[in-house]
Amino acid sequence: xxxxxxxxxxxxxxxxxxxxxxxxxxxxxxxxxxxxxxxxxxxxxxxxxxxxxxxxxxxxxxxxxxxxxxxxxxxxxxxxxxxxxxxxxxxx
Numbered sequence: 463x464x465x466x467x468x469x470x471x472x473x474x475x476x477x478x479x480x481x482x483x484x485x486x487x488x489x490x491x492x493x494x495x496x497x498x499x500x501x502x503x504x505x506x507x508x509x510x511x512x513x514x515x516x517x518x519x520x521x522x523x524x525x526x527x528x529x530x531x532x533x534x535x536x537x538x539x540x541x542x543x544x545x546x547x548x549x550x551x552x553x554x
Contacts, residue, residue, distance in 0.1 A: 480545045481552050483522040492551035498537070505533045 484492075493499040506517045506529075513529050523530060525548055534544050 483524045488551040491554040
């Protein structure tokens with residue numbers, strides 16, 4: 463359905479579901495495109511060795527990961543912004 467028809471019918475677009483996980487490559491590329499990669503890497507380093515190891519060696523980045531949620535909160539990202547980043551990352 464095109465935008466004009468959607469507007470005429472007052473149909474709201476439903477966003478795609480939020481992926482439950484990303485590959486580290488998808489995450490880094492999406493963060494770079496959003497201009498957040500350096501800020502995230504600094505925040506992760508400030509969290510300590512375990513957070514840094516997780517960032518460096520994890521095979522997937524889960525949406526519900528506690529480190530992700532902590533770091534995102536520290537840089538001021540909302541849940542909806544995290545969701546948008548995850549949606550964008552699967553397109554990269």
